Amino acid sequence: MVVEVAEPVDGRIIGLSCDALEETELLERLRSGDEAAFATLVGTYQTRMLRLARGFVPSQGVAEEVVQDTWLGVVRGIDRFEGRSSVASWLFTILVNRAKSAGQRERRHWAATDLDTDHDALEHFDAGGAWAPAPEAWAEEAEDRLVALKLAARARACLDELPPTQREVVLLRDVEGLDAAEVCSVLGITDANQRVLLHRGRARVRCALGEEIGQR
Amino acid sequence: MRWLRERALVCREAVALMSDYLDRRLPARDIKRLERHLAECPHCHEYLEQLRVTIEALGEAQPDDLSPEALDELVVVYRRWRDE
Numbered sequence: 001m002v003v004e005v006a007e008p009v010d011g012r013i014i015g016l017s018c019d020a021l022e023e024t025e026l027l028e029r030l031r032s033g034d035e036a037a038f039a040t041l042v043g044t045y046q047t048r049m050l051r052l053a054r055g056f057v058p059s060q061g062v063a064e065e066v067v068q069d070t071w072l073g074v075v076r077g078i079d080r081f082e083g084r085s086s087v088a089s090w091l092f093t094i095l096v097n098r099a100k101s102a103g104q105r106e107r108r109h110w111a112a113t114d115l116d117t118d119h120d121a122l123e124h125f126d127a128g129g130a131w132a133p134a135p136e137a138w139a140e141e142a143e144d145r146l147v148a149l150k151l152a153a154r155a156r157a158c159l160d161e162l163p164p165t166q167r168e169v170v171l172l173r174d175v176e177g178l179d180a181a182e183v184c185s186v187l188g189i190t191d192a193n194q195r196v197l198l199h200r201g202r203a204r205v206r207c208a209l210g211e212e213i214g215q216r
Numbered sequence: 217m218r219w220l221r222e223r224a225l226v227c228r229e230a231v232a233l234m235s236d237y238l239d240r241r242l243p244a245r246d247i248k249r250l251e252r253h254l255a256e257c258p259h260c261h262e263y264l265e266q267l268r269v270t271i272e273a274l275g276e277a278q279p280d281d282l283s284p285e286a287l288d289e290l291v292v293v294y295r296r297w298r299d300e
Contacts, residue, residue, distance in 0.1 A: 033298035035291055042290045071290055075297040123263075129226030131259045139265035148276075151269065156277035174274035180241070199235035206263075206270040 023087050030078050042071070045088070049095050052171055055164040056099035066102050070095045089182045092172065096186055122207045138213040151209050158208040165189075166201035173198055225253040230260045234267050 029037035049070060053063040073094045081090055126132035141147050159167055159175070165187075172183045173194075184194050225233075230253045236242045237250055254261050 035295060035298075038294040039287055039291055042287055046286065046290070068290075071293060075294055123228075123231055125226075125228045129228035131227045134259040135263050135266065137262050139262055139269050142269040142273075148269075148273070151273040152276035155270065155273035159274075159277060170274065174271050175277055177275070180239070195236060195241070198239075199232070202235055202267060202270055202274075203231075205274060206266050209270055209273060210266065 024083060027083060045091055048176065049091065052092060052168065053095055053099045055167045056103040058103065062102055066099045069098050088176060089178060089186060092186045122203050136210060138210055141213055151212060154209055154212040155205055158205045162201050162204055166197050169194055169197040170201035225249050227257060227260055231263060234264050238268060238271060
């Protein structure tokens with residue numbers, strides 16, 4: 001992954017500027033105490049980590065505490081991070097471990113709940129397994145750039161409505177771009193479960209996008 | 217068991233394979249079965265395209281930017297670590 005580096009302006013770290021930087025260089029700069037590099041890391045991941053943390057804990061306030069705690073863990077662990085996984089995978093693993101501890105009491109057990117949700121209600125088949133009724137056609141409409149933008153906004157809102165474990169997998173795979181093995185490692189789930197949760201999560205988002213287009 | 221492998225898919229089964237198909241995680245045998253079904257079933261073909269659009273939309277679903285104040289707070293934490 002290539003990230004952009006923030007540079008100090010008038011003594012303050014703001015925004016991101018133009019220099020592209022490889023992860024290894026970013027890590028070297030973090031270890032040497034480079035504030036601009038740290039600001040880059042935070043700017044790149046803070047809101048993404050908040051969104052992921054939100055799936056594990058009961059409130060936004062707790063999620064913010066978890067992310068703050070994660071950054072402390074990151075700062076303390078920079079010297080020990082060997083770069084064997086991607087920076088994203090490393091950060092999300094620290095986050096998920098902390099979020100799981102914070103949300104342990106409130107969190108429903110995923111195996112008993114999200115895997116048994118009403119997935120079949122999203123698509124309708126007859127007794128023989130054929131469509132009944134057939135899905136309404138709208139994929140072609142999404143080629144329109146304005147429609148695509150609207151769908152991205154709806155997809156983002158829909159993420160928050162997914163059952164927590166589906167949201168975590170869809171977020172890490174389709175929004176963050178982690179591969180399947182990384183997602184399994186970060187969330188501590190099996191490949192089989194990862195596949196089921198991803199498929200169901202995507203199917204739900206697809207359903208919401210269809211409704212969005214149908215309302216136009 | 218050869219006859220089982222060659223049995224044509226029904227739509228419900230085809231849909232269950234599509235996510236793995238788009239992720240290129242489907243075994244060659246299932247790819248063939250699914251593609252054979254897709255060639256004959258416009259509804260499943262449409263569903264596959266909708267799933268493709270969904271994944272693209274999710275890829276563009278980026279979160280809001282971090283506020284400058286929140287960023288400043290975290291840089292202070294980092295500075296403290298650096299100066300320890």
